[in-house]
């Protein structure tokens with residue numbers, strides 16, 4: 001029994017020691033302007049995360065790929081799910097077709113019917129496809145297969161070569177289907193900003209009114225077990 005009595009004290013002694021030690025670490029860390037743990041990421045680690053490509057093409061790397069080259073990439077890595085012509089296999093998404101269907105009962109959102117930018121298509125394929133091995137394609141393969149998917153949708157000609165200059169120039173069919181500026185008027189809110197009441201008092205409250213159902217509240221009246 002006595003060992004049980006002592007163990008909490010021993011434990012709390014240990015805890016205090018650990019706490020003191022970590023507190024002094026924190027103090028030291030704060031003094032030096034850091035938190036005292038972790039390590040600065042390397043350039044390489046940052047580059048691995050920093051892969052986003054913006055609509056204006058910012059972030060697109062060097063390299064290029066043609067529609068012809070893209071056909072091979074597509075057949076090897078994409079067609080099994082998305083179909084030879086982007087028509088989709090089983091429940092995997094279609095990448096082509098669907099033009100004019102967005103306001104129908106069964107809209108088909110595809111690269112051709114929906115996507116506003118070609119540059120972000122590059123981003124999506126680069127970061128997420130092929131589904132079973134994301135980020136396994138080279139930049140040139142992504143350029144090529146992006147060109148091919150655009151060509152499947154008749155958005156670019158067969159001799160198109162995708163690169164960081166040409167992709168942002170591609171005008172997507174549904175670009176203007178998006179609303180780029182919020183058309184709603186700016187409305188003043190009616191929060192009191194001047195001549196406001198000095199003091200606000202609570203004149204009523206829900207307390208004690210039994211508004212919330214509970215096992216003993218009015219809603220249970222009449223229920224017998």
Ligand code: HEC
Nearest residue numbers: 077078080081092093109110111124125129130131132145
């Ligand atoms: C194993 C099946 C599979 C393979 C292979 C595959 N994808 Fe996909 N793809 C998917 C699935 C599933 C989604 C939907 C993912 C989601 O919505 O989160 C998708 C979504 C997409 C989309 C977005 C469709 C949209 O309009 O939202 C594109 C573009 C795309 N894939 C391109 C490709 C390309 C290019 C390749 C080949 C490099 C490829 N995919 C290979 C399964 C696959």
